[in-house]
Amino acid sequence: MLARLLRAKLTIWSLLVAPFVWAAWPVLRPSPVDPDPLKSTLLHFGLIAAILLAVVLTFTPLRVLFPKSEIALALNRHRRLVGVASFVYAALHLLAHLRHVYDGSFDTAFKELQKPFQLTGLVAFVILLVLTITSLHSLVRRLGARRWKNLHRLVYPAAALVIYHQADARKLFPLQVVWIFGPVLLLQIARILKQRRPAATKA
Numbered sequence: 001m002l003a004r005l006l007r008a009k010l011t012i013w014s015l016l017v018a019p020f021v022w023a024a025w026p027v028l029r030p031s032p033v034d035p036d037p038l039k040s041t042l043l044h045f046g047l048i049a050a051i052l053l054a055v056v057l058t059f060t061p062l063r064v065l066f067p068k069s070e071i072a073l074a075l076n077r078h079r080r081l082v083g084v085a086s087f088v089y090a091a092l093h094l095l096a097h098l099r100h101v102y103d104g105s106f107d108t109a110f111k112e113l114q115k116p117f118q119l120t121g122l123v124a125f126v127i128l129l130v131l132t133i134t135s136l137h138s139l140v141r142r143l144g145a146r147r148w149k150n151l152h153r154l155v156y157p158a159a160a161l162v163i164y165h166q167a168d169a170r171k172l173f174p175l176q177v178v179w180i181f182g183p184v185l186l187l188q189i190a191r192i193l194k195q196r197r198p199a200a201t202k203a
Contacts (some may be wrong), residue, residue, distance in 0.1 A: 003070035012078045015087040019048045023092075042048075042096030045089050047176075050162050052086035053128075054180045057159060061187035064194060080135050089133040090125050117168035124161035127154050159184070 005011050021028075023044035026037035034040055059079045062072040102108055112118045131152055133139065140148050159181065166177050 003074045006071060006074035007077060009078070009081075012081060016052070016082070017179055019044075019089075020092075023048055023089075038096060038100050042093055042100055042121050046166070049086050049089035049093055050166055050180055052082055052089060053155075053159055053162060054184050056082040056086060059185045060137035061184075061191035062116045064191045065187070084132050086137060087128040090128055091135065094122075094125055117165050120161045120168070121165040122163060127158040127161070131155060131158070 024041055024042075026034050026040040030037045056079055059072075059076045059082075062069070063076050066072045102113060113122070131154060134143065134148065134151060143151065163177055163181055166180075167174060
């Protein structure tokens with residue numbers, strides 16, 4: 001039942017769009033308790049982008065670790081859609097940030113890029129932009145399977161940059177980064193160990 005539900009695009013679209021309302025709510029319905037609703041919104045967009053990036057990175061390990069799981073197979077059907085959604089929320093995060101801090105002067109932009117977490121966030125965004133563009137069917141065919149696969153391995157350094165961006169933005173290593181990306185790391189390690197096991201057995 002759950003696998004059938006997850007195979008439906010309507011389910012995934014609903015799960016991807018729903019967080020937008022939560023993220024934009026501080027701006028849509030300002031509260032006197034929140035002195036800076038735009039900052040709250042940009043932080044929410046960034047958090048959602050990071051969570052979706054972590055989620056999409058679990059799909060392949062889950063398929064490798066549980067090849068007979070209908071849920072894992074159903075999730076992998078939507079890998080590209082979830083990846084693109086992560087980029088969209090990252091773009092909204094960037095736009096909200098620019099609206100919040102940028103005053104149109106070059107000096108402001110230069111000062112922002114001098115902050116390591118801003119620079120790493122921008123580099124991660126550029127990588128996600130490239131991966132999103134090359135997810136188009138026509139570009140997949142043009143690049144070829146091997147080159148496309150090698151290019152999309154850039155998602156791992158992008159995730160590392162996002163982790164640093166999230167952590168350094170708060171001037172300490174927040175526990176939320178561990179909760180978001182910790183399971184991804186564990187699943188990736190388990191996947192690598194499982195894939196190496198047959199090779200070691202043959203040797």
